[in-house]
Amino acid sequence: MSTCIEQIQTIFSQVLYREVQSPQADLFESGLLDSMSLIELLFSLEQQFGFQPDISDLDLDQFRSIETIAHLVESSTTRKAS
Amino acid sequence: MNIIGISGLDQSVSFRRQQWPGLDEREYRISQGHDSAAALVVNGKCVYAAAEERFSRKKHTGDFPVHAINYCLAEAGLTIDGVDEIAHAFDYSPYKGIFMLDPASASQYKTVYSREALVGAVHQHFPQFPAERITHVNHHLAHAASAYYTSGWDECLVIVLDGMGEVDSVSVYVARNGQLERIHRIPATDSIGILYSLVTLHLGFDFNADEYKIMGLAPYGDPSKFRSFFERVVTFGDNGSLRIPILRMQGKGEADHRYCATRELLSSSLIKERQPDDEITDEHRDIAAALQEVLENALLYVCGYFGARTGLRKLALAGGVALNCTANGKLLNSGHFDDLYIQPAAGDDGTAVGAALHRSAKGGHIANVRQSVPFLGPAYRNGNIASALELESEQVEVVPFATLEETCAEAARLIADGKVIAWYRGRMEFGPRALGHRSILADPGHPEMRDRINAMVKMREAFRPFAPAVALEEVHEWFEVEPGTELPYMITIVDVREPHRAQLPAITHVNGSARVQTVSATDNSDFHTLLEAVGRTTGRRMLLNTSFNVKGQPIVNTPGEAIETFRRTGIDYLFLENNLVRRKAGAMPVCHAAV
Numbered sequence: 001m002s003t004c005i006e007q008i009q010t011i012f013s014q015v016l017y018r019e020v021q022s023p024q025a026d027l028f029e030s031g032l033l034d035s036m037s038l039i040e041l042l043f044s045l046e047q048q049f050g051f052q053p054d055i056s057d058l059d060l061d062q063f064r065s066i067e068t069i070a071h072l073v074e075s076s077t078t079r080k081a082s
Numbered sequence: 083m084n085i086i087g088i089s090g091l092d093q094s095v096s097f098r099r100q101q102w103p104g105l106d107e108r109e110y111r112i113s114q115g116h117d118s119a120a121a122l123v124v125n126g127k128c129v130y131a132a133a134e135e136r137f138s139r140k141k142h143t144g145d146f147p148v149h150a151i152n153y154c155l156a157e158a159g160l161t162i163d164g165v166d167e168i169a170h171a172f173d174y175s176p177y178k179g180i181f182m183l184d185p186a187s188a189s190q191y192k193t194v195y196s197r198e199a200l201v202g203a204v205h206q207h208f209p210q211f212p213a214e215r216i217t218h219v220n221h222h223l224a225h226a227a228s229a230y231y232t233s234g235w236d237e238c239l240v241i242v243l244d245g246m247g248e249v250d251s252v253s254v255y256v257a258r259n260g261q262l263e264r265i266h267r268i269p270a271t272d273s274i275g276i277l278y279s280l281v282t283l284h285l286g287f288d289f290n291a292d293e294y295k296i297m298g299l300a301p302y303g304d305p306s307k308f309r310s311f312f313e314r315v316v317t318f319g320d321n322g323s324l325r326i327p328i329l330r331m332q333g334k335g336e337a338d339h340r341y342c343a344t345r346e347l348l349s350s351s352l353i354k355e356r357q358p359d360d361e362i363t364d365e366h367r368d369i370a371a372a373l374q375e376v377l378e379n380a381l382l383y384v385c386g387y388f389g390a391r392t393g394l395r396k397l398a399l400a401g402g403v404a405l406n407c408t409a410n411g412k413l414l415n416s417g418h419f420d421d422l423y424i425q426p427a428a429g430d431d432g433t434a435v436g437a438a439l440h441r442s443a444k445g446g447h448i449a450n451v452r453q454s455v456p457f458l459g460p461a462y463r464n465g466n467i468a469s470a471l472e473l474e475s476e477q478v479e480v481v482p483f484a485t486l487e488e489t490c491a492e493a494a495r496l497i498a499d500g501k502v503i504a505w506y507r508g509r510m511e512f513g514p515r516a517l518g519h520r521s522i523l524a525d526p527g528h529p530e531m532r533d534r535i536n537a538m539v540k541m542r543e544a545f546r547p548f549a550p551a552v553a554l555e556e557v558h559e560w561f562e563v564e565p566g567t568e569l570p571y572m573i574t575i576v577d578v579r580e581p582h583r584a585q586l587p588a589i590t591h592v593n594g595s596a597r598v599q600t601v602s603a604t605d606n607s608d609f610h611t612l613l614e615a616v617g618r619t620t621g622r623r624m625l626l627n628t629s630f631n632v633k634g635q636p637i638v639n640t641p642g643e644a645i646e647t648f649r650r651t652g653i654d655y656l657f658l659e660n661n662l663v664r665r666k667a668g669a670m671p672v673c674h675a676a677v
Contacts, residue, residue: 016330017327017330017331028183033183034183034184034187035177035180035181035183035184035187036249036270036271037271037330038180038183039177039180039249039269040269040271040330043267043269055176055177055179055180056175056176056177056178056179057179058179058180060179060180060182060183
């Protein structure tokens, strides 16, 4: 079963059509994540993981890399489960 | 409770011009917030509404609708102080943080989308209006409200399809007990509306303005030629979703949102981009046909899926894609629903109505009565008409009639004689269609009428069809619908009955279809009276009905504009209320095309 990181990497390549070289790559500095693609990413995260943050209160730093996104998603879904 | 709803995004196009000078003029229309309008809702019912373009004469303008607001206030005898709320049909505030991600979108947010920008625009014109009474309504929710709260239904499915709202292209709602609950969304990155608009642009027409021309071109083409391309680029998910990956081809993002990579793909896979003055070829027609087919399939899929999932048999539609009358006709005949209601102002102008209705509903005031023919705009009665005619007294002469019946009798005589008349009376329609108050009318049976009106009156593309208005009592005689089928908004395509197609050349499209308007004596009485008179002179209670404007011009608003447009074109006679206006002997039309 693929890890959360791998699933998010797949979202980037197959949904957003953005190839991200490593889970630590800075998505903002590299231009791989901009406002519209972030909105689409959130939509995909909701569909795939049930991840539904309050979009008006996002900490954008948590979306800086695939690794940080995975951490955010996993901790959110763990909170929900408990 | 008095609520003004407004649509449009002031500064949207000017921001693009300033930020990205040197784009092709048509590329500035790849932007949000056109078609600004204002609507006044009083105790839950829309009483007045008008598009700003009709006052400013800038077609599709997104400028702050100050003239439309002032019209609504004046008509209701209100000042701005008497307005409880101004509700705007956009709400970008949830996305503020996201828009701050990159400098271009941050600047755009601040200048165009922010609350501060809206409050600033309101205060520029109404400096005393309290900011706390300026509210925002999500764009798709405004569309949905414009449909649900004018449907007259307590329970229905509501589907909004457009290019995009803030971030979505489709929203699906269950409407019940006065509430709208969203159950599904499709993001803007999978927007069938944007795809349609991009191909419209690629075929040499205007993005977010000319899609209906592509719809009219489609029946001349063969969809099979490019079907496989569109079937590849638009796929249907198993949950009611659409996937259109080519809209994401812009790689690392494209600050100026011109969809360059997508358009390059259209050039390599379909045809090179057509410029507006280039000839339209069979290939262009075939592409239009295939595009129209994929849109129809997408609409049928999404609507059919959610109809089945919810079990709801009544569907209300809004959003710019719902202006695609051909697709609406397919939906009507699909069997997915027992009843279909399409908000006549399905485009962004209609969100002004929806924003106000939504806020009114939130406050517990909503009437939810089925929208009658939307005669919600200004009327100009005898004093204004007399003044306008006086100004043109050297060019025109006037024959007044005492009654509507006498006026109609003369108009019907002229129509039977093959004349083209402009018919101006009563309140202006709200929404894109002329429905009998700001119309150009002619006999649909006249063989050359379509070409004549296209060339000499509207001065527009020759392939564009015209639409019929028919008395409700005889719609089933001429068109393939059941007796009494009400289609009052001219927003749905049906087929002309085959035996009659040859007799109705001016309104029968190349594939035998027509965008019919039914006219009832209760909801559109003056126009019905005219149709009765025409029935006596031509044998058909039917007219070719096209909007009173020429290409590139908004529909006429004032009597002065009506007279000027009459003089500029090959229209034979103008009826301003019960006054027949004709050119004085020797006065030539001030027009661009030879008679």
